[in-house]
Amino acid sequence: MHKFILRRLAMLIPVILGVSFIVFSIMDLTPGDPVEMYLGDNYTDEAHASMTKELGLDKPFIVRYLSFIGNAIQGDFGISYSTHQRVLDEILARFPNTLVLAIAALFFAILAGIILGTISAAKQNSIFDSTSTFAALIGVSMPNFWFGLMLIIIFAAGLGWFPSSEFSGVKSLVLPAIALGTNSLAIITRMTRSSLLETIRQDYVRTARAKGLKEYKVIIKHALRNAMIPIITISGLQFGFLISGAVVIETVFSWPGIGRLLVEAIQLKDTPIVLSLVVIKATMFTVINLGTDIMYAFFDPRIRAQYKAKGA
């Protein structure tokens, strides 16, 4: 198992090299002069030339790419063209916020999704089931910025239960996490329901009933555990989206995360920031995928056996 994890982590290296090369190329090919961004409106030709040299932009493409990689390995991600701050500081100030929001949203989506999906499947075709199906449909189709605004209007502006934009503590996390997680919640609910409906009809579930177990134990212990694989898959994917796709929600709730940072950096052609953020996201995606695979092994001994066989 350890060998399996190490091997998967080693695969991060080619992934990061590939992703950073592609993003570096795209940033280089798009129009716009980063030196202009850096210097602002008023500058002399000499200043432009010397700044070009200072930022290393006079060197050939491949040299610039390799020096970025070389510096990054040593922990130096360069200086932002727009804010003149160290890129690492900029990102470290914001990335934890994004991570916290994504984890809160995912936690909410998985917890509520599995509960709702399980009840729907156990009481198939009941009123609860059709209501949750309808709610899931709304949850998937509703734009989350609109839902976020509605939450602010009702729970922040109207009832005053939660802050709308203040960034402090657990309370300020509630509304953005719900707004961000609702879409995933709907998807996880549907996936749980359909996966569970399949396992509920399996022979081993009948065996569990024949043992005299209580119905909720039959469902949770015997059927749900077997239904977990597709739920884990979809949750892992959702987590990836939540980490990278929070731009709109971050804007609505004035949440200082990396989503907004990235959009701004792309507009300003701030290559060091864009590149670093994309590398972080690629790393996160890979780590989440690895986490998903490890979860598979936790829930299914057959997959565990496969990993052991491969790792040996």
Next chain:
Amino acid sequence: MTDRKLLEIRNLNVEYRTDDEIVYAVNSLDLSLNSGESLGLVGETGAGKSTTALSILQLVADPPGKTTSGEILFEGEDLLKAKKDFLRHIRGNKISMIFQDPMTSLNPVYSVGDQIAEVIYLHEKCSKSEAQQKAAEMLETVGIPKERYDEYPHQFSGGMKQRVVIAMSIACSPQLILADEPTTALDVTIQAQVLELMNDLKVKFNTSLLLITHDLGVVAQVCDRVAIMYAGEIVEIGTVEEVFENPKHPYTVGLFRSIPQLDEKVDRLKPIKGQMPDPTNLPSGCKFHPRCPHAIEACTKIQPAMTNVKGTHIVKCFIHEGKFESTELMEEVK
């Protein structure tokens, strides 16, 4: 063997209802089983054998299954009217079930030992570790070394899995085991081992057994009595000697005739002509009459009654009711 009735099924009717049709799976079935006795329930695929067994434990999937009427008395208690708590107390504890396909009847994500321990922990007031210890002993009882306690079903062969299922079903020393074609999914050598194991355990624990099968050879090897089922009804029932040596019902006779004899040279096998009737549209009168070589007009209209021919041998056929082609029956038809 005592004469006390352990299980008594009276006038059981089970249907499967789908949107546009009703499948009549079990029709007015009567059956009883003494304690310590083993009864073979024989019939073709679709005759309602499994449904009968499942309805004893109320495990018929509902929807679409529905028990429309009847009584299933276990130790005098009607299981069809029993509360859920009482049923759960019976399941796995007093009545346990061995399912047809060992490949799918074990949960793939729990170790075989824990799956056996689960039922012990549930019904015997003991600690988890005691349950685990007893589960390990049960594994040994069915011939699996207890070192394999922590292994998962995918690490076992089909025959070994069925042993695990058997260990699970005998773990709480039930009074009745319902074995639904326990050897059908296994190859012949393993079949023999499993049957021998079940025979041994039956003697050892004095358990009653309802053995569902379509293999008459298995019945001869394991059972005291045999019931022949056709289209959801029992058409003939008696001790193994009575039925095997002197089959009465034309269907039973056909079944025996269709078994090829070793000492006889034949060019073609002798199947019973025709097909099982469509369970959504059962024939009137005797359900077997479309395939019966002796059928007369009365058979198409009136249901024959269960008639005791000799000893405990009971047959559902006009020929043995003594009314066959009698004027009395002709009158009734008109």
